[in-house]
Amino acid sequence: MKKKNKNQDFEGFAKGHNACAGCGAAIAMRHLMKIAGANTIVAIATGCMEVVSTVYPLSSWEVPCIHSAFENVAATASGIELALKKQGKRKINVIAIAGDGGTFDIGLQALSGMLERGHRILYVCYDNEAYMNTGIQRSSATPLHAETTTSPYGKIHGKIEPKKNMPLIVASHGKNIYVATASVGYLEDFKRKVKKALRHIHKKNGGPAYLQVLCPCVLGWKIPTNITIQIARKAVNCRAYPLFEIENGKLTLQEFPEEKIEDYLKLQGRFSNLAKKEIIKLKKFFESEYSKLRNFTNR
Numbered sequence: 001m002k003k004k005n006k007n008q009d010f011e012g013f014a015k016g017h018n019a020c021a022g023c024g025a026a027i028a029m030r031h032l033m034k035i036a037g038a039n040t041i042v043a044i045a046t047g048c049m050e051v052v053s054t055v056y057p058l059s060s061w062e063v064p065c066i067h068s069a070f071e072n073v074a075a076t077a078s079g080i081e082l083a084l085k086k087q088g089k090r091k092i093n094v095i096a097i098a099g100d101g102g103t104f105d106i107g108l109q110a111l112s113g114m115l116e117r118g119h120r121i122l123y124v125c126y127d128n129e130a131y132m133n134t135g136i137q138r139s140s141a142t143p144l145h146a147e148t149t150t151s152p153y154g155k156i157h158g159k160i161e162p163k164k165n166m167p168l169i170v171a172s173h174g175k176n177i178y179v180a181t182a183s184v185g186y187l188e189d190f191k192r193k194v195k196k197a198l199r200h201i202h203k204k205n206g207g208p209a210y211l212q213v214l215c216p217c218v219l220g221w222k223i224p225t226n227i228t229i230q231i232a233r234k235a236v237n238c239r240a241y242p243l244f245e246i247e248n249g250k251l252t253l254q255e256f257p258e259e260k261i262e263d264y265l266k267l268q269g270r271f272s273n274l275a276k277k278e279i280i281k282l283k284k285f286f287e288s289e290y291s292k293l294r295n296f297t298n299r
């Protein structure tokens with residue numbers, strides 16, 4: 001008889017939270033925690049996922065969860081990991097969670113310190129491409145020409161700077177870091193990477209893991225609530241959000257059925273006012289980032 005897995009009914013990120021209908025990040029949290037299981041401690045930065053899940057006196061977290069400030073989740077998680085090591089409790093998963101603002105921008109120095117010191121932590125950045133919980137302000141993860149409240153349509157159309165390539169910045173900290181991008185549009189792939197990342201932090205001579213998962217935001221992207229998965233998949237297929245893994249310093253770029261960039265952009269209000277030449281510019285940027293990644297695979 002098949003042995004019953006005692007973790008199989010475990011949710012970790014329980015229903016009843018206050019995330020918007022169609023929230024991509026809530027989907028990512030649920031699947032992340034189902035894989036991680038009960039033997040986990042979470043540190044979470046201020047951001048949507050913290051705000052919707054910890055409304056006092058309630059909590060959606062079925063594991064110990066520490067809310068840190070916007071800028072220091074990686075430092076909080078580093079302290080937890082060291083304390084567990086001191087106590088000889090090496091099998092507990094330590095997971096740090098932050099949005100793109102808490103990762104690409106304000107939390108970058110804490111994350112850099114965590115990586116440089118080699119803490120065995122899975123750091124998950126849910127990337128909804130702006131500061132969503134405070135009112136859709138641009139971050140350095142917001143794509144070129146996307147409209148936000150601080151990069152509005154005026155004389156200039158949306159954000160004038162392109163997205164920062166955070167995974168490559170993480171990878172430049174050393175070879176013993178598992179780095180991967182994912183998308184809620186490809187959940188099986190995301191779950192596989194969560195498993196791999198957790199194996200990496202626990203294995204002999206293991207190190208940090210960084211997982212960046214694209215999570216559409218219905219308010220910020222101005223999309224209907226029922227196309228979250230579809231649009232997250234299109235982002236990958238049109239190469240606006242390439243999926244790849246970096247292991248031992250080697251990059252593996254994943255191939256997906258190709259779709260047109262226009263079909264991705266036209267579904268989103270944040271790109272609704274783009275002129276043809278801006279679409280071309282955006283396309284060129286995505287293509288140059290993709291070929292940069294492809295070049296890395298050949299090294």
Ligand SMILES: Cc1ncc(C[n+]2csc(CCOP(=O)(O)OP(=O)(O)O)c2C)c(N)n1
Binds near residue numbers: 047070101132139
């Ligand atoms: C030092 C500091 N500056 C600003 C804020 C206000 N603040 C809280 S969360 C947040 C944005 C979070 O954005 P992101 O990390 O992308 O997560 P999201 O809201 O999209 O989930 C801001 C600006 C703060 N809490 N602390």
